[in-house]
Each structure stands twice: as C-alpha cells, then as structure tokens.
Amino acid sequence: MPVSDLSHAAQDYLKLIWNATEWSSTPITVSVMAERLGVRPSTASDGIKKLAKQGLVTHAPYGSIELTAEGREHAVAMVRRHRLLETFLVQVLGYGWDEVHDEAEILEHAVSDFLIARIDDHLGHPTRDPHGDPIPSADGKPHLPQGILLSDAGPESEVVITRISDDDPEMLRYFTELGLAPDVRLTVRERRPYTDVTTIRRQGSDHDADLGPVAAAAIWVVAG
The missing domain is CATH 2.30.30.90 (Ferrous iron transport protein A (FeoA))
Incomplete structure (x- = not known):
C-alpha cells in the first residue's frame, strides 16, 4: 500500500511516532500522542488501534507504541515529504524557517510522489532541512547525524x-x-x-x- 492511500490522520500518527523516537530513545505512548496531536486520549487510542489492525504499529495495552517494518516505511516517506517541502519553501519561495512547519503539514498530504521526486531533483538532493533535520533518501534510508x-x-x-x-x-x-x-x-x-x-x-x-x-x-x- 502506498503512503498516499492512508488517511491523513494515519499519516500524521505514523510521522509523529517516527519523529518522537528519532532524537530520543524513549518510546511514545498514547497519552503523549494525544497531547502532541491536540486530541482526546480516546481518539488517539482509536487511531492506534486502527493502525495496529493494518499491521503498521504494535501496541501493548497501556504501553509504548512501536512501528512495524511497513509502518516505519510509511512514516519515513511522510518525514521525507515534510522536510523536502520545508526546504523547498525556504530555498525557492523565500519563506522564513519559522514559517514553514505548518505549511508543510498541509502540503505533505496533497503532493504526489512524482512531485516530491521533482522537488528533490530541483533542490539537488538535499540531506537536511532548514532546521538541520536529516532528510531520508528516496530509498527510505534515514540519516541521523551525530550530536x-x-x-x-x-x-x-x-x-x-x-x-x-x-x-x-x-x-x-x-x-x-x-x-x-x-x-x-x-x-x-x-x-x-x-x-x-x-x-x-x-x-x-x-x-x-x-x-x-x-x-x-x-x-x-x-x-x-
């Protein structure tokens, strides 16, 4: 299943799980997800249950949430979209680095894989976004810098x-x-x-x- 076939909510959930553990070894929980997404814990719990049924996450009751191999692939694809869009908005359209996050949050759900590939080519295949976050490569390989x-x-x-x-x-x-x-x-x-x-x-x-x-x-x- 391509990531574009997932609902916007599912895309957001997977990206959030990835982002939460990219720079920290502490697994994310439903309560933390609800807080970051601005939804009720019951809403976040229902969303995680749907992802688990799709084989995209594993979740022990009252425990941490982990991405499956397929879930990780989709999450990295969404992270790549978001960070390439942020880079494009800054480098090509002249946005400030403090303005791009919310714009990219909207655009990442609408763009096609073809457009993302064209943006990547136009930018010269950047390896990080304006904030220094690493941009995963087209094959889904993340590049976490030391620090x-x-x-x-x-x-x-x-x-x-x-x-x-x-x-x-x-x-x-x-x-x-x-x-x-x-x-x-x-x-x-x-x-x-x-x-x-x-x-x-x-x-x-x-x-x-x-x-x-x-x-x-x-x-x-x-x-x-």
Whole structure:
C-alpha cells in the first residue's frame, strides 16, 4: 500500500511516532500522542488501534507504541515529504524557517510522489532541512547525524550547531536574532547548573548570550 492511500490522520500518527523516537530513545505512548496531536486520549487510542489492525504499529495495552517494518516505511516517506517541502519553501519561495512547519503539514498530504521526486531533483538532493533535520533518501534510508544537546556540552567547548528544533516558531525567531542556525560555530563559555543557564558566544561575535534550559535543549551540536 502506498503512503498516499492512508488517511491523513494515519499519516500524521505514523510521522509523529517516527519523529518522537528519532532524537530520543524513549518510546511514545498514547497519552503523549494525544497531547502532541491536540486530541482526546480516546481518539488517539482509536487511531492506534486502527493502525495496529493494518499491521503498521504494535501496541501493548497501556504501553509504548512501536512501528512495524511497513509502518516505519510509511512514516519515513511522510518525514521525507515534510522536510523536502520545508526546504523547498525556504530555498525557492523565500519563506522564513519559522514559517514553514505548518505549511508543510498541509502540503505533505496533497503532493504526489512524482512531485516530491521533482522537488528533490530541483533542490539537488538535499540531506537536511532548514532546521538541520536529516532528510531520508528516496530509498527510505534515514540519516541521523551525530550530536548532543547544547545543554549537555561542557564549559569552554568549541561546538558546531547541527540541528535546531522547529517545535516553537517564536523560539526560531529568537535564535535568528542571536544569529544561531545550523553550521554556526559556538563556544560554550559557562554552564551555571543552579540557574540552568548556558552562556555561549557565536564565532565572530564579541558578545555572550545566555540561553535558558528550554532554548539550550532545542539545539544539537557536535564538537567543532
């Protein structure tokens, strides 16, 4: 069954399950899915039961939800659509990186596989989206980069940003003001554990910036 034959709700559920475990080893539960989708737990539970009957997920009662091989294939296809669309909107149509998530959420259900392939060709087969999230290849192979949370980097570390979470558009606008984006080099100047503040300095800047715990946990870095 091609992913386009699934309902929009099923596509959203599968993509959410994949996204939730892409950067975390903690399996997702029905209650967490309901919260992220903005639906009642009973609605999320019914959706998972339908996916289980289709052989796309496994779910133990009151336990975690896991993708089957077929479910994973469909989920990765949806992730690929979403991230290619985000990249197209930024690079070709001039959207800001804080504007593309909701647009891609709508478009990903409407585009054909043929159009996605043409977008991929036009963009030169990008390997990551504007936020640094890896774009799976056409054969469904994900490319998870190495990295740690900025909040886990030690004092005086020289690091390079590899990914910034796109969950909060307002935070993305704040990061833009600070000049923070994928490939930007930073020095972790100080960690203040009792106030949970991370002080950074962007390469080329002569000013420090203090990031709170939510902001520091939204940025992934590698040693630079």
